[in-house]
Amino acid sequence: MHFKxxxxxxxxxxxxxxxxxxxxxxxxxxxxxxVYGLAGxxxxxxxxxxxxxxxxxxxxxxxxxxxxxxxxALRDIYADSRAIELAKKFWPGPLSIxxxxxxxxxxxxxxxxxxxxxxxxxxxxxxxDVLNKLKTPLxxxxxxxxxxxxxxxxxxVYEELNSKISIIxxxxxxxxxxxxxxxxxxxxxxKILRYGGLNKQEINKIISLDNNKTIKxxxxxGLSSSHYxxxxxxxxxxxxxxxxxxxxxxGAIPKHYKGIAISLSKKKCLKETAxxxxxxxxxxxxxxxxxxxxQKIPELGLGIAINDRLQKAxxxxxxxxxx
Ligand code: TXA
Ligand code: MG
Numbered sequence: 024m025h026f027k028x029x030x031x032x033x034x035x036x037x038x039x040x041x042x043x044x045x046x047x048x049x050x051x052x053x054x055x056x057x058v059y060g061l062a063g064x065x066x067x068x069x070x071x072x073x074x075x076x077x078x079x080x081x082x083x084x085x086x087x088x089x090x091x092x093x094x095x096a097l098r099d100i101y102a103d104s105r106a107i108e109l110a111k112k113f114w115p116g117p118l119s120i121x122x123x124x125x126x127x128x129x130x131x132x133x134x135x136x137x138x139x140x141x142x143x144x145x146x147x148x149x150x151x152d153v154l155n156k157l158k159t160p161l162x163x164x165x166x167x168x169x170x171x172x173x174x175x176x177x178x179x180v181y182e183e184l185n186s187k188i189s190i191i192x193x194x195x196x197x198x199x200x201x202x203x204x205x206x207x208x209x210x211x212x213x214k215i216l217r218y219g220g221l222n223k224q225e226i227n228k229i230i231s232l233d234n235n236k237t238i239k240x241x242x243x244x245g246l247s248s249s250h251y252x253x254x255x256x257x258x259x260x261x262x263x264x265x266x267x268x269x270x271x272x273x274g275a276i277p278k279h280y281k282g283i284a285i286s287l288s289k290k291k292c293l294k295e296t297a298x299x300x301x302x303x304x305x306x307x308x309x310x311x312x313x314x315x316x317x318q319k320i321p322e323l324g325l326g327i328a329i330n331d332r333l334q335k336a337x338x339x340x341x342x343x344x345x346x
Contacts, residue, residue: 204328285306
């Protein structure tokens, strides 16, 4: 299908149009607090097939299901005390919980044939408004082409998926700028599958995990080592820029630096860095430099998720531009 993609402002009329299209099975670009999502009703096989097609996403990579409230989300999984505690503390917000699935109404196609599901309650007011009016949970991966940088504005979604969807609802810039943290509660050991907008220390406070033996990282179905990639090749953990490199600084930009340079956060704030990361990578990618060098970012708090994305963004470029 070929659409003339519209970016719509958040208004009563536009929300109703979006809800009606979603209801009839269409796929729409919607804002969340983490990144923009490519949303469609989770109980419609064709809709889910379309989401995979629009993103060119492999079918073995399951989708996160988004709910308007914690009770509905918990009702669709086998929720133990960890799930209930985490939901109470962090929903709505940037946490996705993976657990054994109880619901029979979620299309199998969204689950990549697993007997588990990832559920989350987003905090973005516009997304919640849509969910409340629609009354059906929404499957929503990030609204980028597979392997590319996640979008943090309506314009980014347009750049990624122009003509593949009919509507993008504009909710302004994503306030967190990194995807949700994905936590796996299917086994006794709690595992973080993807570091994201909610950091490990916060989770540790609630389910008292105090060492790395209990929180392990392992490969989630869709978590390949190359992802979130700009076209320009990247060098990370850099101390200073080299000749012909664009400089993505963490902190101040050297006074007399003559090349292309931009700072993720002049005051070295990790929250601000997370919010700016994808936006600035997109910006530098468009400047067509030989390489993007990213200044070293501390591996703590949100820095863990930021470094994870940077590692994936810089992993063995296969499609790097040649100069
Ligand atoms: O912040 C977010 O989570 C955004 C917004 C739109 O909500 N969504 C998002 O979705 O990042 P996506 O599809 O780009 O990433 C979902 C990740 C995938 O890496 C997938 O492998 C993992 O969650 N996942 C989903 N269901 C899973 C399951 N049952 N078991 C293990 N991992 C799962
Ligand atoms: Mg994604």
